[in-house]
Amino acid sequence: MNIRRSAALVAATVVIGGAAAPAALADGASPSASPKVTVPSGLYGTTDPTYDGVWRQSLALVAQETEGVKPAAKAVDWLAGQQCEDGGFAAFRAEPGKACDAKTPVDSNSTAAAVQALAAVGGREGEVTKGATWLKKNQNADGGWGYNPGGASDGNSTAVVLGALSTSGDEPAEVRSGTGKSGFDALAGLTLPCSEGKNGGALAYQPDKKGKLVANADATAAGVLGALGSGFAAEKGDAPDAYTCESGDTAKTPDGIAHNGAVYLQNQLSTHLYLKSQLAGAEDQPDYGNTADAVTAVAATEGIKYTKDPYAWLEKNAQDWAKGAGPAAYAQLIFAAHATGNDPRDFGGTDLVSALNRTGPDPASAKSAADSGDEKKDDGGSGVSWWIVGVMFIAAVGAGILISGRKKQQK
Template sequence: MLNAARPGAAALTAALAAALLAGTAAPALADTPGATAPGTGSAPAAATPEGLYGKSDPVYDGVWRQSLALTALTAAKVTPADSAVAWLTGQQCADGGWPSYRADASAACDARTEDSNATAVAVQALVALGGHREAVDKGVQWFRTNQNPDGSWAYNPGNPGDANSTGLAVNALLAAGTDPAGVAKAGKNAFDGLALFQLGCAAPADQRGAFVYQPAPDGTAAEANGLASGQASLAAAGGRLPVTNTNRTDAAPKALTCADGATGAVPRADSGEAAGAYLATRLAAGEQHLMLTLPGAAPTPDYTATAWAALGLVQGGHPQQAAGAVDWLAKEGGGWTKGGTDAAATATLLLVAQAAQRDPASFGGTDLVGQLTALGPAPRATGAASTAASGPASASAPAKKEKDSDTGKFWMLGIGLLIGIGGGLVLSLQRKRGPKL
């Protein structure tokens, strides 16, 4: 089963189901020959590598969750362990791309399984970390090489493009300092590719500005997709991770204006505002969160789509329209992060808190920095924004802040020695821990 925090997870699930029904090939997700989804019994789950954040099977989201974690922690003034950074850089293929996960980083990559989503967030993480220009430039070149003739990107090279992958590619280009308008194939640039998936004046009024995952293959009108709209909105607004925009406009996002009979694509200048207007309307109508709807399943809250919608609205200068979604995530996010044990969800939640200028050490009563830090190797250094926990956070209560000062440690040692000398007692300090990951 795909991790719900993975980009395009809903669309990929639908794609897998559609592929099975149609007898076509499903998208390739990992550079691990013979690997299958956990629980199928045909291949063992991958062991968690040293340096990787999170303890769950990394086959489908190893690079994704590592990149989000490094980006979020760096923005929180945490200096990650060298092993964490080395793991990510070691996953890069010779041609500059990243797969979802490489079980054997010494083996050559299969270009068919390289993952545009993983590559996009890896590039953004390395830009945030600094000092990795060569790897970043190779990643940018990979995007140039694997761009589709219509300007879009697919999840895996050689397939039709989709909104999520194209939006993430635009994010990566912007982070790397490369103008997406200058990255083109057959005369179509990255913004042209993104525009392919945004609904314009030909769509019903209540869907204008939204993004579809992919156009309907039979040429019929495709419906708006919440996750595609949320993720692509950040690119439409000209943003990347981490979102640091502090510009604020008092007015709500401007809905797309359509003259009678207009059917053309959404102009680039209007793309971000149109996406923001759609998302703000959907959030207001849905108790400040978006919903995930899959064939044959009851609708459920879509945490990932809601988080990216908030990021896109903040980037577009509309934090007031994002505030309700941020409040909802602060209240309900514990279920998404599985009590802070899901690295990708925890990192995304931390990125939202940072973008919305909320206190990440007390986001809905939870220390997100401490939770995320506890899911990986001990960091080299922590800044004022970090209150890193020393072990996995409890699944039933927020992570407890701990004092890291050497003075505090020496005092505790001294008190223990005095008690032992004076009364012949053995002092046992049992630190409360959550479930082992």
């Protein structure tokens, strides 16, 4: 789902790919828990959940279910309890017992992530249906979704919603706006043509101020999974006949969008084995979360031929990042391992599943003894995906508040 789907920006007004983030969140730093916010016992991570509580919880639950871990009941209950009566989710509600109102900042990303998670854990059909209904109600005329209801469609939001619809029992292609457009139409409209050379096949976050599409690796990774309808936990794909950008009518189909986006991402990964952060002054700084997402997207579309070396790079270099970033970061790496057919319990010597479990309440059941929760819990942060933080920050400024959510980092 993007989702996200996980490097932040240096200043509140610095914009990359359509998103901006507060200076305090720069370069993967996680905000410390606010004195006014108590982290609920059922929530994964120890940092202030205001910006990403639902997002990180959702990714954690999906990752656990993917690896055969039954999450703690109170972790699932906490997530379900965040839902508003109309089906939408905000990034975090400190008082879930208080009814939502017109001022509650519900958003498509938190809602779509929660739908995926609640569908994965099972037994929450009512909440899943209500969430999917909210998403369908807030579809834009172009077939896509923006972060906030009524906001302009963007690649990341549209992708995570498509993932949610595919797990909720809906057929994403049949979910259409009043003008007859689907989410796949919106993604096609954000895809750069093959004539753009090395950027051909990439997705833009949104058109820039001049209406031009600018390649964005984060939006591309999310868009690939959205086009596949796979959700966060994508399965390993089959190698295609050709690893080249395909033009014509094929490029506008879901399979074509996914293939061309994966071709763009694998070309990016082949340069350095990782994607670079766009943080000003850090040209050679890796973006671990976006690299993990790209590996997942390429493996799910093109198979593992072009992901072996980037995945090995993640095993060697991403462990400290995940430990500092927290549950959503561990989940992203688990998704990369799952899509590439690798064992997340042996990620360069680290058991990612156990590490994730230790960031929250002890799971109801797990496959390995290390998952018992006896070890000291990780003080990891939120693993927040900073493009969501940026979008929500912009929206929050207008309302006089600071709220934010997901994944997804910029190339």
